[in-house]
Amino acid sequence: MTGTPPEVEQLLDRAHALGADPRNTNYAGGNASAKGTVTDPVTGTAAELMWVKGSGGDLGTLKAAGLAVLRLDRLRALVDVYPGVEREDEMVAAFDYCLHGRGGAAPSIDTAMHGLVDAVHVDHLHPDSGIAIATAADGEELTHRIFGDRVAWVPWRRPGFQLGLDISAIKAANPQAIGVILGGHGVTAWGDTSAECQANSLEIIRTAEAYIAEHGRPDPFGSVVYATLPEAERRARAAALLPLVRGLASTDRPQVGHYTDTPEVLDFVSRSEHPRLAALGTSCPDHFLRTKVAPLVLDLPPDAPLEQVAERLRELHAEYRDDYRAYYERHATPDSPPLRGADPAIVLVPGVGMFSFGANKQTARVAGEFYVNAINVMRGAEALSSYAPIDEAEKFRIEYWELEEAKLRRMPKPRPLATRVALVTGGGSGIGRATALRLAAEGACVVVADRDAAAAEKVATELGGPDVAVAVTVDVTSEEQIAAAFQAGVLAFGGVDLVVNNAGLSISKPLLETTAADWDLQHDVMAKGSFLVSRAAAQIMTEQGMGGDIVYISSKNAVFAGPNNVAYGAAKADQAHQVRLLAAELGEHGVRVNGINPDGVVRGSGIFAGGWGAKRAAVYGVEEEKLGEFYAQRTLLKREVLPEHVAAAVFALTGGDLTHTTGLHIPVDAGVAAAFLR
Incomplete structure (x- = not known):
């Protein structure tokens, strides 16, 4: 069999169109399928297949490789061996025996819904409007009132083989129906062609939207009881609170944070009914698997003193953990997976917005997006x-479902710096750029800080964009710009765990030609600048209570006395001693402070490109383009030091193996005997 079957092209086009609009389904939520006939490459006979989005994919970005491919004759034959709803989880393993060829992606739990429904094309979606009907107390009656006999009601049932049988039977009994509302869950629609299926899906979604807009109460969340803070004040307060909240949310395991202050969130947390509704939790399985069954809700006004808010958040967090453990103990059986962690994934703060948490930035962001979906659902239902x-017991059955546990076990092992947030000064070029690249490659989120905004943006884009890196423009001699840079990092990722003091410059002059301005500039950037950055970092790290790393990119010149270099060498010696002083002071907070002493890094260096290289070449009497080679020949290893060598040392210090090392300086100089540490 060669080429892509037309049914697959139609399916992908439909999936992309539906998945591109968040009104239709949430990220990675729902699935779509198509059935068709191909020639079996082994027997040469016709084989009826189904292509369906596999486990974990996203409709909006779905590719052919993300489809599971199954033989329909075998899939339908499973009906005859189905052992009943009490053992329906066994059917997921049976799907593997229905795969065609290599089978493509792993089949999802919803495979039966698509395969057993007698329609060529099937969509299962999680639109906010559809779930609003599905979670309304009188959802069945509303479905009949809104859609007549064009859409049927399916009472809540956990996703699985039996749900597929239920929908198939309801479709057979209602030939005029274009789809169903799944109680507590979402919608499913079908059609004989891909275009008809897409049109039917959109008819259900848009009809529900229009009905809610026309017939719904104007203030379903009640009256406004908390004022929303102005944007600048709101973001400043969010930045002040996030490190503490991230630390609390990381009690069981480190988490990355995300801040959301969209109009939907701000309106919800301003209204009188939001505590009651939040306590009810989310309903759609896709929602609460990412947001947990309920959020932590701060019960203080936006203008409460920060100290009072911090204390109350600590109290609420302790209560949340007790309540979550009690929820687990109420429903756990001897066969249940162990408790995965009792910290909240969502924290709501009146006047400020929402903090969401996850194992990486994308997971944290998507958790927040899902809670926005949940808010929209609550608004429509109310x-x-x-x-x-759906009730608590059902939520627990899904949250601690063995099939979900198996999915977690299939996830790749986290990279060494996963969940860590790094800020690298001078990150737009040379050592800073190489360090940012290495830290991101090892799993960290990175704040790329540089005076050159375009260079910082270029590196952040190179790292993968806002789920991995953000760019900030900062002159490290400015306390205000440093504060703004750290605020941006906190709002982007929830906090900061790893800081690399790399920003620097050099002016090579003999003593008698070195001006006070030369001296001040180099000390302002490197000695004072690294002090200011470290101070700002320490404030956040101590608030988080998660430890941290501060790394100084010093220089062999901190210990090596070379000619025509008094201001630069003295500034680097200052940095080197800051390492020792801060290591002694911050150790009680679990913050480690270490330094790296490179030799001259010529290639890719902003310092050398800015004229320093020509001056040092003149001092040593060599051609500028041969300066790196000259430096290499004076070392014991006869090797040139490159930016990536320094970046490797940063990772060695922070990657998890040197957990008991602080106050250390690592030479990365290929062996300069005169710079040996004593």
Whole structure:
């Protein structure tokens, strides 16, 4: 069999169109399928296949490789061996025996819904409007009122083989129906062609939207009881609170944070009903698997003193953990997976917005997006009726489902710096750029800080964009710009764990030609600048209570006395001693402070490109383009030091193997005997 079947092209086009609009389904939520006939490459006979989005994919970005490919004759034959709802989880393993060829992606739990429904094309989606109907207390009656006999109601059932049988039976009994509302869950639609299926999906979604807009109460969340802070004040308060909240949310395991202050969130947390509704939790399985069954809700006004807010957040966090453990103990059986962690994934703060947390930035961001979906669902349900999500026991069955546990076990092992947030000064070129690249490659989120905004943006884009890196423009001699840079990092990722003091410059002059301005400039950037950056970092790290790393890119010139270099060498010696002083002071907070002493890094260096290289070449009587070679020949190893060698030393210090090392300076100079540490 060669080429892509037309059914697959149609399916992908439909998936992309539906998945591109968040009104239709959430990120990675829902699935779509198509059935068709191909020639079996082994027998030469016709084989009826189904292509369906596999486990973990996203409709909006779905590719052919993300489809599971199954033989329909074998899939339908599973009906005859189905052992019943109490053992339906066994059917997921049976899907592997229905795969065609290599089978493509792993089949999801919803495979039966698509394969057993008698329609060529099937969509299963999680639109906010559809889930609002699905979670309304009188959802069945609303479905009939809104759609007549064009859409049927399916009472809540956990996703699985039995749900596929239920939908298949309801479709057979209602030939006029274009789809169903799944109680507590979402919608499913079908069609004989891909275009018809897409049109039916959109008819259900848009009809529900229009009905809610026309018939819903104008203030389903009640009256405004908390004022929303102005944007600048709101973001400043969020930045002040996030390190503490991230530390609390990382009690069981480190987490990355995300801040959301969209209009939907700000309106929700300003209203009188938001504590009641938040306590009910989310309903759609896709939602609460990422947001947990309920958020932590701060119960203080936006203008409460920060000290009071911090104390209350600590109290609420302790209560949340007790309540979550009690929830687990109420429903756990001897076969249940162990408790995965009792910290909240969502924290709501009136007047400020929402903090969401996850194992990486994307997971944290998506958790927040899912809670926005949940807010929209609550609004729609409360506008028409009252919000009535699935009960707690059902949520537990899904949250601690063995199939979900198996999915977690299939995830790749986290990279060494996963969950860590790094800020690198001078990150737009040379050693800083190489360090940012290495830290991101090892799993860190990176704040690329540089005076050159374009260079910082270029590196942040190179690292992968806002789920991995953000760029900030900062002159390290400015306390205000440093504060703004750290605030941006906190708002982007929840905090800061690893800081690399790399920003620097050099002016090579003999003593008698070195001006006070030369001296001040070099000390302002390197000695004072690294002090200011370290001070700002230490403030955040101590608030988080998660430890941290501060790394100084010093120089062999901190211990090596070379000619025509008094201001630069003295500034680097200052940095070197800051390492020792801060290591002694910050150790009680679990913050390690170490330094790296490179030899001259010529290639890719902003310092050398800015004229320093020509001056040093003149001092040593060599051609500028041969300066790196000259430096290499004076070392014991006869090797040139490159930016990536320094970046490797940063990773060695922070990657997890040197957990008991602080106050250390590592030479990365290929062996300069005169710079040996004594």
